[in-house]
Amino acid sequence: MTYHFLLPSTDIQCQKDKVMVQTTYWPNRDPEMADYGDGVIAYVCYMMLLVFALGLLSAHLISRHFSSPILTLTKQVEQYSNQNRPLVNTNRSDKVGELHRAFFAAFSRIQAFLEREKQFTRFSSHELRTPVHVIGGSVQLLELSDSDERRLNILKRISDANKDMEQLINTFLFIGREQQNTQPKVSLAETLRNCITQHEYLLSGRSVDVECYVHSDEKSEVYFSKVVLANMLRNAFGYAQSQVAISLTGQRLVIVNDIAPDTESGFGHGKEIISAICHSANWRFYAAIGDSKATTVLYF
Incomplete structure (x- = not known):
């Protein structure tokens, strides 16, 4: 930075001439000059960090607000699978609540269907095996009391068919189990x-x-x-x-x-x-x- 000064002169002759003095000023070398640059940069950095932290916090709160019904439903499904606890529906009136209720209804229908299948498997395990065992015992008694070879052949076919039916029942029940035991x-x-x-x-x-x-x-x-x-x-x-x-x-x-x-x-x-x-x-x-x-x- 350069400054120009005009200095007055007492001499008459010198008054006719103008004297010019040139002075150069360096602000960064002035000890009285305050250093505002570093302070402004630090202030801007602090403000950016604060805005970034507030943005992350806001995004986290908003995401929790919208995802909480889904997370709640997920936890309920996991707890139901492990501890057979009943599911709890939501009362939210927004779109996320509608999605939660749709998942809840679908899971309830699937669970009801699985419960019916379990009942069928449990009942058929008892009701189907009973007549099979009765037929098998009756055939054995007939084989002991009859000596006709032709009749014995017919009884053998009935016995073989009855054994096949028993094997089919055991196989289908075995497939229907969620946790299968070891077969011989x-x-x-x-x-x-x-x-x-x-x-x-x-x-x-x-x-x-x-x-x-x-x-x-x-x-x-x-x-x-x-x-x-x-x-x-x-x-x-x-x-x-x-x-x-x-x-x-x-x-x-x-x-x-x-x-x-x-x-x-x-x-x-x-x-x-x-x-x-x-x-x-x-x-x-x-x-x-x-x-x-x-x-x-x-x-x-």
Whole structure:
């Protein structure tokens, strides 16, 4: 910064001439000058921090206000699952309250449906097993009191069908449980041979060649394996025209049978049962139907 001063002179001659003095001023070197720069910067930084903190606090309070019904519903669902406590609805009239009430209504409907399913499973476990046991006991008494071979064969078929029904009931009840208990395990090869013997009646009156190759020491769940093998063999024996090839190697089962070219074959509900059991037992099932051949593969 530069200042210009005009100094007066007492000499007459000098008065005619103007004297100019040039002075340079440096504000940053003036000891009397107050340093406002650092103070202003610090003040602005403090204000920014304060505004940022107030913004975070406001966002937190607003988010808690709008998310509290959802969080409350989540805690209630968790407590209901663990301790069977009743759910509590909300009285809020805003959109979040409507969302809470919609979730509450949906969960209540699902819970009511599950409760009905539990009741059906509990009642069927008792009511379905009772007549099955009665039929089984009656068949055993008839087998002891009758010596006619023809009648005994008929009684044996009734007994086998009754055992299949008991296995189906146990399997379906086992699948329906949320927490499944451990099933007893049996030899997979022995189970396959028993299932083939039980379903040979489906081939009566037809000339069908059954080839069976078994090379496996694996064991599997008794309820699941019997139902799955029974459905696979029933489908193969029912639609086979002249040949059925069965191969069990390790944990891999392959069943191939020929079918008529114009036959609309399929598993129907049997495939759904197999899929449900395989999903529960972590098995893999594949089925392919061509023009003249049907193939099913199961990995235990």
